[in-house]
Amino acid sequence: MAAQTFAQKALARAAGLEQVEVGQVVDARPDVVLSHDNTAAIRRIWRQFAQPKVVIPERIAITLDHAVPAPTTQHAQNHAEIRAFVAEQGIQHFFEVGRGICHQVLSEEAIVLPGQLILGADSHTTHFGWLGALGAGIGRSEVATLWATGELWLRVPESMQIVLEGTLPVGVTAKDFALRVIGDLGADGGLYQSVEFHGSGVAALSLESRMVLPNMMAEFGAKNAWVAPDDRTAAYLAEGLTRRFRRQGQDPRAALAALASALSSALLPDAEAVYSAVYRYQAADLEPYVACPHSVDKVVPLSAVAGTRVHQAFLGTCTNGRLEDLAAAAAVLRGRRVAPGVRLLVIPASSAVLQAALEEGYIQEFVAAGAVIGVPGCGPCMGNHMGIPAPGETTISSANRNFRGRMGTADAEIYLSNPAVVAASAVAGRITDPQTLGA
Amino acid sequence: MLLAGRAWKYGDNVNTDILFPGKYTYTVTERSEIARHALEDLDPTFVTDVQQGDVVVGGRNFGCGSSREQAVTCLLYNGVSAVVAASFSRIFYRNALNNGLLAIACPQAVAAIVAGESIAIDTEQQTIRCAAGEYPFPPLSASVMGIVEAGGLVAYVKRKLALP
Numbered sequence: 163m164a165a166q167t168f169a170q171k172a173l174a175r176a177a178g179l180e181q182v183e184v185g186q187v188v189d190a191r192p193d194v195v196l197s198h199d200n201t202a203a204i205r206r207i208w209r210q211f212a213q214p215k216v217v218i219p220e221r222i223a224i225t226l227d228h229a230v231p232a233p234t235t236q237h238a239q240n241h242a243e244i245r246a247f248v249a250e251q252g253i254q255h256f257f258e259v260g261r262g263i264c265h266q267v268l269s270e271e272a273i274v275l276p277g278q279l280i281l282g283a284d285s286h287t288t289h290f291g292w293l294g295a296l297g298a299g300i301g302r303s304e305v306a307t308l309w310a311t312g313e314l315w316l317r318v319p320e321s322m323q324i325v326l327e328g329t330l331p332v333g334v335t336a337k338d339f340a341l342r343v344i345g346d347l348g349a350d351g352g353l354y355q356s357v358e359f360h361g362s363g364v365a366a367l368s369l370e371s372r373m374v375l376p377n378m379m380a381e382f383g384a385k386n387a388w389v390a391p392d393d394r395t396a397a398y399l400a401e402g403l404t405r406r407f408r409r410q411g412q413d414p415r416a417a418l419a420a421l422a423s424a425l426s427s428a429l430l431p432d433a434e435a436v437y438s439a440v441y442r443y444q445a446a447d448l449e450p451y452v453a454c455p456h457s458v459d460k461v462v463p464l465s466a467v468a469g470t471r472v473h474q475a476f477l478g479t480c481t482n483g484r485l486e487d488l489a490a491a492a493a494v495l496r497g498r499r500v501a502p503g504v505r506l507l508v509i510p511a512s513s514a515v516l517q518a519a520l521e522e523g524y525i526q527e528f529v530a531a532g533a534v535i536g537v538p539g540c541g542p543c544m545g546n547h548m549g550i551p552a553p554g555e556t557t558i559s560s561a562n563r564n565f566r567g568r569m570g571t572a573d574a575e576i577y578l579s580n581p582a583v584v585a586a587s588a589v590a591g592r593i594t595d596p597q598t599l600g601a
Numbered sequence: 602m603l604l605a606g607r608a609w610k611y612g613d614n615v616n617t618d619i620l621f622p623g624k625y626t627y628t629v630t631e632r633s634e635i636a637r638h639a640l641e642d643l644d645p646t647f648v649t650d651v652q653q654g655d656v657v658v659g660g661r662n663f664g665c666g667s668s669r670e671q672a673v674t675c676l677l678y679n680g681v682s683a684v685v686a687a688s689f690s691r692i693f694y695r696n697a698l699n700n701g702l703l704a705i706a707c708p709q710a711v712a713a714i715v716a717g718e719s720i721a722i723d724t725e726q727q728t729i730r731c732a733a734g735e736y737p738f739p740p741l742s743a744s745v746m747g748i749v750e751a752g753g754l755v756a757y758v759k760r761k762l763a764l765p
């Protein structure tokens with residue numbers, strides 16, 4: 163058998179085939195199908211199939227996260243339709259307003275296992291590559307099709323490798339690495355590709371940092387991305403499974419056995435597999451970066467835009483709204499205050515992150531520093547509600563996307579950075595390197 | 602199939618937020634309303650002047666960003682017959698074909714087409730003709746062509762489920 167990439171192995175598995183070739187179109191059966199606030203719209207498409215019941219209720223996962231709690235009657239109506247669908251179809255993996263952002267919640271709940279296929283009506287479904295799964299975004303008609311048939315056409319992508327060696331310098335994060343790659347290779351640098359991350363630098367990252375890489379690859383044009391699962395991944399997922407099953411009053415043993423078998427048959431790429439490109443980075447060469455308006459590949463070193471006036475600083479999202487992100491920001495804010503004329507919005511990625519941040523005292527520190535705390539969810543990331551900038555204003559954000567109008571206002575600028583830079587910029591009122599922040 | 606229309610030409614990385622702003626995605630559901638917001642942050646003349654059969658022409662990575670299908674349907678509802686781009690973002694590309702909107706990757710034609718000129722697309726011969734010349738584009742895979750021929754994914758699945 164010819165050597166295979168991760169994407170080849172994962173799609174062969176999902177299509178029930180021995181082996182697949184790059185470029186081949188297969189009918190794949192995903193293990194998990196994700197949707198969020200867009201579920202009501204998907205239901206209206208699915209209705210056309212005149213089915214009383216979806217064929218894969220146990221594989222459907224739904225979160226309410228994009229505009230929560232409902233900011234208008236229309237949004238509330240949208241959520242109500244989704245709850246009715248969940249009840250009518252008996253969907254177990256349903257997560258209410260306030261539980262958190264889909265990618266974070268499904269990770270915490272260990273709903274996706276290594277080697278599995280998850281398709282989601284959300285472009286950042288690439289996220290699940292952090293745990294060695296194949297996650298790809300799809301459209302609403304495609305989710306409706308999956309509910310009705312359980313399968314969907316997918317083309318087996320080419321794969322590229324991005325290798326990081328060494329340890330990141332202090333103040334440089336996985337976000338900076340992702341921005342550097344996108345800046346170097348462009349917003350379409352990974353178009354249609356499966357992007358595999360390799361190297362000692364990736365293995366050394368915390369799990370929360372690893373999550374940033376596949377998440378950001380949606381902005382690189384990638385179909386999916388991949389990081390090798392290891393013992394830490396296994397422990398994280400085992401904990402999530404155990405928690406979920408205990409909460410439901412069920413024995414977690416069968417689920418843990420399924421995890422062990424997923425890991426033992428882990429779909430690792432073959433050493434001889436063929437790649438369209440290999441890019442190598444030395445961690446020691448990296449520095450903090452910022453993506454400038456209005457494109458994620460307009461990446462410059464932080465020092466090049468330091469001093470730019472900001473009106474709003476946003477810490478959150480599926481990219482950088484986790485505990486270590488909040489910890490990095492809290493370390494910057496400790497003993498300092500948000501500058502007059504600046505709003506700092508902090509939105510934990512999930513209720514679990516919020517709870518942990520409360521236990522660590524970070525939330526208290528944010529409030530003491532003058533920050534605004536939001537309900538776990540997407541917040542202002544996509545301009546649906548809360549934290550929308552005024553025309554002419556500038557936001558520095560820990561999110562993944564800075565298109566014109568992304569936060570709801572066309573005539574507003576968005577800079578993207580790592581969480582500590584967001585916090586330091588809130589304190590100074592200007593884009594600022596935390597290391598240069600005065601006492 | 603022979604398509605002809607005027608070219609609305611834009612640059613690289615035409616993203617889903619400028620095709621159809623995210624702030625409308627859960628609340629704007631009416632066809633005419635979706636149509637009204639197409640490209641509103643990029644080109645306000647588009648919705649007022651676009652005519653049935655017109656073609657949107659873009660550079661690299663057309664449709665990058667969100668998975669929102671309205672980025673496709675807002676063009677369809679304005680009568681756009683095809684999108685020609687140097688390359689497409691993959692979710693937009695899937696959404697286009699799955700909604701029966703022809704999406705053609707042809708960097709040579711994109712380089713040659715002048716904004717506002719009339720162009721013709723021959724889907725059988727797989728060529729795009731503009732004032733500067735005629736440009737071939739690669740065929741779609743047979744399985745995907747089946748979806749386009751059925752009129753989109755929903756129609757295709759209905760047929761598969763033996764629905765009327």
Ligand code: SF4
Binds near residue numbers: 265
């Ligand atoms: S936080 Fe932003 S990028 Fe992530 S799922 Fe929500 S809207 Fe999308």
